[in-house]
Amino acid sequence: MSEAQMSRSSRFTAGILTADSDQSFIQSLYEFMEHEKKCLQCPGEGPDELRYTVHRSAFSKVIGRATAYKRLLLAIKSEYDSTIRELQRREEEARAARLTVAASESRLKSLLTCERQAAHLRERISTLQRETAELQEEIEREKTSKEQSTWIPGLTVAESEDPEALGGYLKDMEAQRDALLDRKSHCVPLEVKTKLDAELQAAKRRRDELSAENNHLTVLYKRLRSVWDCLSSWEEEGQPVPLEELVGSTLENIREADGMDEDICSIKQLFEDQEPTRADASELVIDYLDRFLELFESAQYEDAALSAARAPRGVLRNIDTMEMFKGVEVLPGSLSPSFLFFWALLFTAGANGELSAPLSLQGVSCALQSGALQLVSYAVTHKKLTFTEELGDILTEHAQENPGVADLCLTLATIIYEACRLHRKAALSMCRRGLIHSAAEFLKHCKDLTAEDSMWVLCRSPSLSLLQLLTEPLQDSAAILSVGGACAALLADPQRRSVALQLLDSFVSQGRAKLVSTTKHSFNKGFRGSDRGGCRLLGGRVDPRGVSVLRAGAGRPEPGHPVHPAESERDQNRDPGPGGSPAHGARLPVKTRLEGRISPSHETTDRFW
Template identity: 30%
Template structure:
């Protein structure tokens, strides 16, 4: 096996979570390694021969245990043995050459040559030591091997394997770094090791540590939706805080330090996750820290949560208002103010934006049909003309479940100053005569006959307005048409 092939295999992905039986076996293997190291008196720097013997025995035990992979592991071990033998041979050659160099050092004609050769050999030894370290790392990875269920067995259940190495985007980012700047191969290698360490923590159930590890990853390679889905696939873990919530907490807490605020899609998922765990105070903390990127859907989730916990309704409205304001949904932000009883505050807020439409004002009326709001929208405000005409407002309300509010406004006008209702109708440039006729019909249908008659009287008394009879013979048709002569 060539050095190139070994370097490539180093990037192989980790298998799924190790079952209990394999964990017990791995624990016994670990105890064996520790005890053998203590027996031979190995230190962290060596001797390498004793380390090799110990890990060779360990590899044999693993091969015997993982029967499903016995053939391929045996082949791998043979390749490792051959490679390590080559390393030992290189070390022996290096030792021999060092000795020969001492003998020939006294010969002036060859002194420069052997000095140069010494440097070359030292570099080669360092290369061999690095390769040895990589081989040991591969041996450690083999410890995580277990029998993987067949694809056919998993397909009908459509389960997400939480131990599946992730994410593809992270690997793509690493490849991007290396392809565009080969000099950064060391950085790419470090990033890959970072991902492998995260997968190791995740596969052993150390979810809280894995969450913090992912949140603080270099270049944000694990701060993405793929990693989020990995945590989400776990669901609830008995006796622990929801792993997905831990991941979001770590992301948002570290967002200022890594200068990488949560995107809108993940902000929405974070809020949903927190509220599903009844952690409204946590959402409040996130919002006030200004580390989120809001969208309309996120505001809707917070707004709707006020119906789930009515005693927290005011908090939800205040938080939703912030979310709507930041994502530019001004009509919904104003609605939150109205729902909190801050009608004047809502009017001041509305006056700041010139892009609100007639439909936006009707949206407010239909969702918060208070008399105070109707008055504010249909009258001058801070020296500025009314935002809505009274006729259009009443006409819109009678088509909804809030027609009583419209009728109440009409009664207040009719009971006010003399000719007030007439002035309202005549000065209304938005609501048509047909619209006022429908308003009058609605008044009659709701037992406000006098109010209906007053409106009809005002309409028919205007110069140029004639009441015409229906043009057909249908006895059921009772239509009043107004024609401008």
């Protein structure tokens, strides 16, 4: 506070203030006002909102200290505030009136401009109408002129005089004209392209300038942040060192840090989470969409696929974009756009990024059609896809249609089935690859599989080796399948009947003791899972000549012919007849006797061996 103001305030308050505390209060109040004016940078003269705020705060302090005249001071302050508000309202009204006048003048100018343009357009329309009339007259003159004296190129004399040939030629010409017009509609003049290229270069230069400015601001932001952190820690620690030393050491640290950070990219990486950005995410997405549509419409499908795969927030990594690429027809021998999109999706995905189930199905189908099985193998082994049963079925079908790549396709299908816990399909894929023993071990040790599942695998991949492994008794438990149940299911289908007959022939070739032991083992111990029908099927007495005729579910054999043991021995010692065929009364192989007694017209589930 200046000395003149101090003397003036003491002169005005000498007769009012009596206590030293009041004088000190007034002194502090003046100092407060001067300090606030300096901080707010109030102008020296003239009305100002900031000065009004400072005086109102000072007046509030005086009212807070007063006691006897508090109500009077409050009334004075209220009237003072009302007067200020009224002045501000009048000023706002005056400003609004000025804006209204300016808008009216602008509308008047716009109206005059529109009238001039309307007059110009009317004149232009009249000119065009006159030129159109002249052109129509010229066309009429050409029509009424003499006939064409030259022949139509590309037509013979006879075709030139044939109305049908001329009609066909006219249609061809019209088709060519339409094609040219359509092609012309997709093109722009060279000047437009030159202009767009110039705008693109200008935008790139502007981008580079903004990037350089951004880098400069980043460095400045880093320096200011370092100073702020040092000052904050200095204030929290209780100001242990003088401020001058702190500022000097901080500036020295900043200079050293600037010398070490020669690469501006490191600064960007350091402050990428804290640096404010002005880029709007929605505008970025719109730019990506426009860029993608531009590339797609210009038939740059590879660039369009990469742009769609790299779109922010994955807005284009969906099945709708895949359908867009699938709808494009390309020349034979070239890569399909849908395959290019699938390739881009795989190689732009993150470490743990998986494509959705619909995208996985469509992408694998496109890759298989393009012959890119190695890409599918990469996607499956690196877990880039969502594993589903349909995906494994697609690979299985491709393996059946293309035997040359069947092993790899079935291997990938096995991985997918195991991931989806479809164990019986995984076992079936092993069997189709020829891994019969591995499939049998898998069926034996997988707790989720039952006898029905094993039978399902056997019926879809029938083989004697698999049937023997599944019907072979285990060391500590019964076999997975019963001989009777497995043979009954296989005999029901004429295409799989030979496998069951081969199994029975193997039993007969090993002798009666092997067949009896197998049958008794199956009957005494039962079978794993819910395969109880086999126990009933083989629960009857075994005929020494071979296998008894049983009925499903009956639990007993049909009436047969009792055979004496001596007769059985004579049958075994009887020599075959001429030509190697069995003599009369000799025993035939089981397969021969079964084929002679089972006809395709009978239901083998109702009557079988």
